[in-house]
Amino acid sequence: MELPQAFRERMKKLLRQDYADFIQSYEQARYYGLRVNTLKISVDDFLQIAPFALTPVPWTETGFYYGEADRPGKHPYHEAGLYYIQEPSAMAAAVALDAQQGENVLDLAAAPGGKATHIAAMMKQDGLLIANEIHPQRAGILSQNIERMGIRNAVVTNEKPAKLAKRFPGFFDRILLDAPCSGEGMFRKNPEAIDEWSPENVAQCALRQSEILDFAAEMLRPGGRLVYSTCTFSTEENEGTISRFLREHSEFELREMNLHQAFDHGIPVPDAVESISKTTRIWPHHVKGEGHYIAVMQKTSGETKMPKLAVGVKNKKLLQDFDRFANDTLTFVPEGKFILFGDQLYLLPENMPDMDGLKVIRPGWHLGTMKKNRFEPSHALALSxxxxxxxxxxxxxxxxxxxxxxxxxxxxxxxxxxxxxxxxxxxxxxxxxxxxxxxxxxxxxxxxxxx
Incomplete structure (x- = not known):
């Protein structure tokens, strides 16, 4: 693999005696992983029917390695949403976030959906998950993956972080920012990222990450958890970004992670960022996975604010065809706030804020289409x-x-x-x-x- 010379020199300076082992990892095959979707099947039940040979990923009980020849994306279980194909190291970020049932959670840069669907599984359909993606095409892919995994309590938005921050100050219990980065940790998985790498791009990414982190800080309530992650090795984008953030946001402090047992932390970071030793680096020459960085922070002060809540459909006659379908087809009748999104019927998550004026791709649990004198159920409803x-x-x-x-x-x-x-x-x-x-x-x- 032809790595840029400037990248090699930076990594040699950073890794020192570990550099040779790090470079050697690029000659080894990458690892493949899938994560069981516990919204649809338990881990034990999946292992009973799994058509692939699986071995556990140590940092999450729902993650497993599979062989390159297995091709799980071509199996009917994939279409049924029984698992999500995800790079093993990437599974660690949602574990660090540790979302709980009933919380308000934001995945600020969520596409294609690996971490968002992991968060949703941990929330067990209880609470509000807003999964945001600024790029429209990627937001569509995110929405499709939310649907395939049978998630009922997620809202998919296609907004700039600045606009979300203005609307939702002090609202979220937990926020994940898997920040756009230079992608150094994905060179082995995605060789095309090598051609896009440059020291200038690293610097630009660090600036963009700092800006997005500032918006995330605004949206977190006091006592809430903010997890910052990247798939890069760059100290500018990792420890440097977090150091800057902590200097400018005295209301935040680093927290220990629950992943330390799984990773080797023997590599020192440069002296300029020695104050953030609680953050975690995942190295491809130490674990079976690609490169990642994770920092967990807690907001210690500030103000909690509750935005205006969304209003559901008031005309019950509009729901008569759906009620008829539910009574004929289901063993229960969904209850809560309904909304018509064009001719599409959705059930809003609990504590759903007013999203008027925001670009919303999926405003909740998609139930189906309101057609003339009849209701047609959605694929999303079936999968859930x-x-x-x-x-x-x-x-x-x-x-x-x-x-x-x-x-x-x-x-x-x-x-x-x-x-x-x-x-x-x-x-x-x-x-x-x-x-x-x-x-x-x-x-x-x-x-x-x-x-």
């Missing part, structure tokens, strides 16, 4: 349901012809009462079909269908 949530279901084995036909969008032959059926793979929700006569008409989204 369990077998016990529905009255009618058809489950097929993951290696069956039927499940592959369903994923291709084909009609299945089946008998049963008319109505909406939850199609499952080995008992786990995959999508909708509608029984009519001896046919199970396929409603798996066209854009997701297998070829």
């Amino acid at each position: 349901l369990h077998a016990f949530d529905v009255k009618f279901r058809k489950s097929f084995a993951s290696d069956s012809d039927d499940i592959h036909s369903f994923l291709k969008g084909e009609v299945l032959q089946a008998t049963g009462p008319k109505g909406w059926y939850l199609v499952e793979v080995d008992g786990y929700s995959l999508g909708w079909a509608k029984q009519s006569g001896t046919m199970l008409k396929n409603h798996f989204p066209k854009g997701l269908r297998w070829k």
Whole structure:
């Protein structure tokens, strides 16, 4: 691997006696990981049905290594959202955030969604998760991954941090900033990042990170936790950024992390940043993963503020078609604040603030489409349901012809009462079909269908 000479010189100065081992790591194969989605399946149950040979990732109980030849993205379990394919070291950031049920949580730079979906699993569908991404295309990918993992309590926004900070001062219990960075830690995983690297880009990233951190600080309530992470080795972007932040924000202090047992911290940082020894570096020549940096900070003072809450649909007649669907198809009727997003019906998370004037991609749990005199359920609703949530279901084995036909969008032959059926793979929700006569008409989204 052709690493930039300037990068080599910087790393040699930083690592000293560890430099040779670090460079040698680039000659080794990268590691592959997936994280079990505990919103849909327990770790123990997944290990019983897993079609791959898995070994645990030591810093999270839901993470596992798999072999490069396994290709889990091509398995029906992936479409069912039973796991998220994620670089092993990247799993550590959400563990450090340690989001709890019922909290207000912000993932400030969330695409493509690995850390946001991990946070959501830890929240267990209870509380408010705002997952933000400033780039529109990446925000769309983030929204798709939120949907695939069956998350009900997430709002996806496409906003600048400055605009969010103005709207939500002192509101969030926890904030994760997985900051845009020079990507040095991902060179082995993403060689294209090498061509984009330069000392000038490192400096620009550090400036941008500091600005975003300032906005994050505004949005955290007193006593709240702010986790800053990057996938770079640069001291300017890591310890340097955190040192600057702590100097300018006396209301914050570093906290010890619960990950120290998993990582080797024997490499000193430059003297200019010796005051932040509590932060964590993940080195690819010490662990089975790529390079990461994590700092955990707590806000010790300030003011908690509650924004105006969102208002749901007041005209109950608009919900009659949905209520009819829920009574015919589900074993429960969703309750709470509903909102019409165009002709799309959503159920808002609890404590949902007023989002008027913000770019919102997904304002909560997507239930379906309000069509003339009928309601059509969304794919997101299907993926968020369990077998016990529905009255009618058809489950097929993951290696069956039927499940592959369903994923291709084909009609299945089946008998049963008319109505909406939850199609499952080995008992786990995959999508909708509608029984009519001896046919199970396929409603798996066209854009997701297998070829």
